[in-house]
Amino acid sequence: xxxxxxxxxxxxxxxxxxxxxxxxxxxxxxxxxxxxxxxxxxxxxxxxxxxxxxxxxxxxxxxx
Amino acid sequence: xxxxxxxxxxxxxxxxxxxxxxxxxxxxxxxxxxxxxxxxxxxxxxxxxxxxxxxxxxxxxxxxxxxxxxxxxxxxxxxxxxxxxxxxxxxxxxxxxxxxxxxxxxxxxxxxxxxxxxxxxxxxxxxxxxxxxxxxxxxxxxxxxxxxxxxxxxxxxxxxxxxxxxxxxxxxxxxxxxxxxxxxxxxxxxxxxxxxxxxxxxxxxxxxxxxxxxxxxxxxxxxxxxxxxxxxxxxxxxxxxxxxxxxxxxxxxxxxxxxxxxxxxxx
Numbered sequence: 001x002x003x004x005x006x007x008x009x010x011x012x013x014x015x016x017x018x019x020x021x022x023x024x025x026x027x028x029x030x031x032x033x034x035x036x037x038x039x040x041x042x043x044x045x046x047x048x049x050x051x052x053x054x055x056x057x058x059x060x061x062x063x064x
Numbered sequence: 065x066x067x068x069x070x071x072x073x074x075x076x077x078x079x080x081x082x083x084x085x086x087x088x089x090x091x092x093x094x095x096x097x098x099x100x101x102x103x104x105x106x107x108x109x110x111x112x113x114x115x116x117x118x119x120x121x122x123x124x125x126x127x128x129x130x131x132x133x134x135x136x137x138x139x140x141x142x143x144x145x146x147x148x149x150x151x152x153x154x155x156x157x158x159x160x161x162x163x164x165x166x167x168x169x170x171x172x173x174x175x176x177x178x179x180x181x182x183x184x185x186x187x188x189x190x191x192x193x194x195x196x197x198x199x200x201x202x203x204x205x206x207x208x209x210x211x212x213x214x215x216x217x218x219x220x221x222x223x224x225x226x227x228x229x230x231x232x233x234x235x236x237x238x239x240x241x242x243x244x245x246x247x248x249x250x251x252x253x254x255x256x257x258x259x260x261x262x263x264x265x266x267x268x269x270x271x272x273x274x275x276x277x278x279x280x281x282x283x284x285x286x287x288x289x290x291x292x293x294x295x296x297x298x299x300x301x302x303x304x305x306x307x308x309x310x311x312x313x314x315x316x317x318x319x320x321x322x323x324x325x326x327x328x329x330x331x
Contacts, residue, residue, distance in 0.1 A: 031254050033286040038257040061295070064243055
């Protein structure tokens with residue numbers, strides 16, 4: 001699977017939700033695009049990741 | 065030959081910009097030809113736009129608008145005048161972005177913030193002592209009217225939540241995300257990308273402290289999301305937000321908005 005432009009080894013049967021937690025992202029401060037479409041946060045637990053997936057995970061930092 | 069002089073179309077026989085100034089103005093008047101102030105005489109041709117501006121004199125409203133327009137490339141100005149942009153959050157990023165968008169003549173701005181102006185804002189935000197205690201929406205609107213009275217400014221003094229994003233920003237092709245807190249940034253961006261399929265978002269992330277200016281850049285990590293900043297340097301204890309980098313980031317956002325408004329999607 002591709003994440004932010006890099007190939008990563010995907011554990012079979014992993015949900016997007018588990019992947020995000022495992023990678024130590026803070027759910028509250030990110031946005032995820034999967035194969036060119038924004039993924040609603042409410043659906044993270046239902047999405048089973050696949051080898052062909054292309055994820056873009058953006059993390060926002062404070063200040064403005 | 066037909067040219068536009070100070071906002072009025074005229075049929076003239078003079079062949080250079082300075083000849084026009086000699087005939088209708090004073091030798092010390094400023095001459096702006098097609099958006100550019102010239103110091104040396106230049107030939108003029110059909111459909112040129114010329115402004116002859118007297119220094120230090122308050123012009124009439126009509127003359128003022130044509131003078132302000134004269135500083136913009138003519139076709140760019142027309143597009144910007146018809147554009148509208150929503151700004152979510154009127155802190156260090158949002159207030160400075162709003163000032164820039166008003167200066168370039170974006171025709172309609174929506175300013176959204178729930179907060180009031182406080183002393184701790186003055187280190188980087190576009191507010192003055194005289195604004196302390198006022199809602200930021202009102203304080204900013206007052207300034208923008210002093211900068212460019214020919215644009216429409218709407219305000220919403222409310223807190224932006226998942227529930228009101230759609231209703232607030234529906235119909236805005238460009239939403240400028242200018243919040244302070246990262247979870248708020250995430251909330252607005254996720255909600256707007258999900259619910260407003262025609263909107264593009266120009267956001268700021270990472271501009272605290274005094275690291276190199278050159279770390280701040282414009283990126284396009286997702287469809288319809290433009291992200292400006294160094295993407296790393298969060299505001300925290302010991303690394304506060306300071307005017308220079310906040311303004312650099314605001315400049316990136318304002319320029320990306322300008323590019324999008326004239327149809328350039330490339331960063």
